[in-house]
Amino acid sequence: MTAPLLEVEHLTMRFGGLVAVDDLSFTAHDLRITAIIGPNGAGKTTVFNCLTGFYRPTVGRLVFHGRFGPVLLEREDGYRIPRHGIARTFQNIRLFANMTALENLVVAQHNRLMRASGYTVLGLFGWKGYRTAEREAVDRARYWLDRMGLLARADWDAGALPYGDQRKLEIARAMCTEPRLLCLDEPAAGLNPRETAELAELLVEIRDRERIGILLIEHDMSMVMRISDHIVVLDYGRKIAEGTPERIRTDPVVIKAYLGEAEDEALPEEVAQDLARLGGGD
Amino acid sequence: MSTVATVGPRTAAGGFDLVRALKEAGLAAFVAFVLFVPLMGFQLVGQEGRLGLVYRPHWVVVGTVTVFLGHLAVSFLRAVRGPARRARGEAGPFARFFTVHARWFGVAAALVAFLLPFTPFGNRYVVDVATTVLIYVMLGWGLNIVVGLAGLLDLGYVAFYAVGAYSYALFAQWFGLGFWEALPIAGVLAALAGILLGFPVLRLRGDYLAIVTLGFGEIIRIVLLNWYDVTNGPDGISGIPRPTFFGLEFKRYSAEGTTFHQFFGIEYSSLHRVVFLYYLILILALITNWFVLRIRRLPIGRAWEALREDEIACKALGINPTNTKLTAFALGAMFGGFAGSFFATRQGFISPESFTFIESATILAIVVLGGMGSQIGVALAALVIVVLPELGREFEQFRMLLFGAAMVGIMVWRPRGLLAFREPTVRLHGRGEGEEAPR
Numbered sequence: 077m078t079a080p081l082l083e084v085e086h087l088t089m090r091f092g093g094l095v096a097v098d099d100l101s102f103t104a105h106d107l108r109i110t111a112i113i114g115p116n117g118a119g120k121t122t123v124f125n126c127l128t129g130f131y132r133p134t135v136g137r138l139v140f141h142g143r144f145g146p147v148l149l150e151r152e153d154g155y156r157i158p159r160h161g162i163a164r165t166f167q168n169i170r171l172f173a174n175m176t177a178l179e180n181l182v183v184a185q186h187n188r189l190m191r192a193s194g195y196t197v198l199g200l201f202g203w204k205g206y207r208t209a210e211r212e213a214v215d216r217a218r219y220w221l222d223r224m225g226l227l228a229r230a231d232w233d234a235g236a237l238p239y240g241d242q243r244k245l246e247i248a249r250a251m252c253t254e255p256r257l258l259c260l261d262e263p264a265a266g267l268n269p270r271e272t273a274e275l276a277e278l279l280v281e282i283r284d285r286e287r288i289g290i291l292l293i294e295h296d297m298s299m300v301m302r303i304s305d306h307i308v309v310l311d312y313g314r315k316i317a318e319g320t321p322e323r324i325r326t327d328p329v330v331i332k333a334y335l336g337e338a339e340d341e342a343l344p345e346e347v348a349q350d351l352a353r354l355g356g357g358d
Numbered sequence: 359m360s361t362v363a364t365v366g367p368r369t370a371a372g373g374f375d376l377v378r379a380l381k382e383a384g385l386a387a388f389v390a391f392v393l394f395v396p397l398m399g400f401q402l403v404g405q406e407g408r409l410g411l412v413y414r415p416h417w418v419v420v421g422t423v424t425v426f427l428g429h430l431a432v433s434f435l436r437a438v439r440g441p442a443r444r445a446r447g448e449a450g451p452f453a454r455f456f457t458v459h460a461r462w463f464g465v466a467a468a469l470v471a472f473l474l475p476f477t478p479f480g481n482r483y484v485v486d487v488a489t490t491v492l493i494y495v496m497l498g499w500g501l502n503i504v505v506g507l508a509g510l511l512d513l514g515y516v517a518f519y520a521v522g523a524y525s526y527a528l529f530a531q532w533f534g535l536g537f538w539e540a541l542p543i544a545g546v547l548a549a550l551a552g553i554l555l556g557f558p559v560l561r562l563r564g565d566y567l568a569i570v571t572l573g574f575g576e577i578i579r580i581v582l583l584n585w586y587d588v589t590n591g592p593d594g595i596s597g598i599p600r601p602t603f604f605g606l607e608f609k610r611y612s613a614e615g616t617t618f619h620q621f622f623g624i625e626y627s628s629l630h631r632v633v634f635l636y637y638l639i640l641i642l643a644l645i646t647n648w649f650v651l652r653i654r655r656l657p658i659g660r661a662w663e664a665l666r667e668d669e670i671a672c673k674a675l676g677i678n679p680t681n682t683k684l685t686a687f688a689l690g691a692m693f694g695g696f697a698g699s700f701f702a703t704r705q706g707f708i709s710p711e712s713f714t715f716i717e718s719a720t721i722l723a724i725v726v727l728g729g730m731g732s733q734i735g736v737a738l739a740a741l742v743i744v745v746l747p748e749l750g751r752e753f754e755q756f757r758m759l760l761f762g763a764a765m766v767g768i769m770v771w772r773p774r775g776l777l778a779f780r781e782p783t784v785r786l787h788g789r790g791e792g793e794e795a796p797r
Contacts, residue, residue: 090675175660183672183677186661218786229793330442
């Protein structure tokens, strides 16, 4: 049994009359991939936004066992949360498009470099400590570029990279903050099956080599079923099931949520695909 | 955009669609005609103390025909030369070359600037104009921090210029501080003004930010205008002390101590002070340049650029957007304040009239024309914007027209500024190594 990394207790998020997340509780563990799945609009991204400080939850407690001991995320300012060891990526890629891939990764190490530069003052005069720190930052960036297979394109503008590379770069950038929990919001969206398979392999590798926990929102069921250690299923903001991939795959409530009621005649194509994968597994 | 449409698939191969070009030229001529009738068709003249109207139909005809033929010529050129290069964001080879070798151009430009007063052209007028150019270069570089790097559109930059100028003038008047003592104080006060402006606009971007900063600039000017007890209102402050060269004054005689020409045993010349002021602003500007180039490669500089690109991603990486923005405002303002102090000591007299919106607009124009974020581009743009109206002095009433035409020209041919090419702050591969990015 690995240690709990993130404990979500009774998380509720209301936007006016809309309850986006309703009394959600789950635990994400260290060294595990925890997946949050559910139909569109189930509230998955809202959960992420609460965890990373973009929304302040209406009700609930979010305990994160971070770099400096346990911390209540709902009380932290958004920009402080990454310091405790949470990094995230976005559903619609958010890179610094006019900066190079390398610069994107160096910016991710901002806080460490800021300290090393004596909050700019020492850095201005080319203090040696800062130059060492910068070299280390570039080395770390180089390591991640290498692992993502982007080394040769390090000096490209991030916006000029092909879509798949941009997704990878965003993960690399999140990893450069040296997180304990990596939150990925639909990392496989827009990738072809081969790229998705590579991504799945990469995530498992990150979990095992960097020894961190991963929280994953994903629609690609084949990937979720293959790599997740634990799955939380949301529907209309509520948790309807939780467990190992094997259990979720056969859970009648989950199947119903994806299928809809029996009288529904035609299934939307996307749901049908998800369902097929859900049944078929790997 | 309608003119771009003339380069349709049929004409792209080099053919020229005459009917279409005629139609469009006709349309343009019609619009011109409607405008020219009131603009050029009538002239008010004084006749024996009364106002009379003179009709000038020939002017309207000439203007309309010119527009018609001109439009036709443009269509023809477009058809012959093929579709215009997309003005997306690509940097031309010229801008690329210039930026890549910026160091050499910079050193050469600095050398020329240093030698200018000793060249045969270095007469009083030229050195004076060069001093003005350098003030704008420095202001442009300062504003470049806020607009070019941090991406915060600031239309009230002149406020910090004013704060710097008045700080020095008032400290000199009330406490008898000299230029060198007042300079850091002016910088600090301007930086504080920058933070003061920064707080309320933290959440604003783009147009909204521009409006608030515009208002801020006006507030400062109006305060200076109306706070008569302190600022002397529209009468301004005169008798601002001139700067000294390590305590030596630039006067023919001095009641206290020796003067510059006495100390060095040379004959008195009023040119000494002009040249000294020129070197002073040159050094201030070079310090600004050094600072901006340096800070761009520091974490704070990269954070500014990242903030310009995507604020939400910055937050997710643990960058404090509040502090980052406020530092940009404060440091940008600080250089504005230094330049303001210099302005006050150079003029010897300041009044709110020197700090109107048109100054902010000019400085912003310099930054935008130069190519946002490009140091050498800003210097070139300042040169163009200050010297062009000077060159046009002989044309008197047409010089603003010349100026406007130049602005339009730059926006047409180089919409992203004279030198819009961003050099990365850190590289992994040397130039030419690694994979080549698509252009």
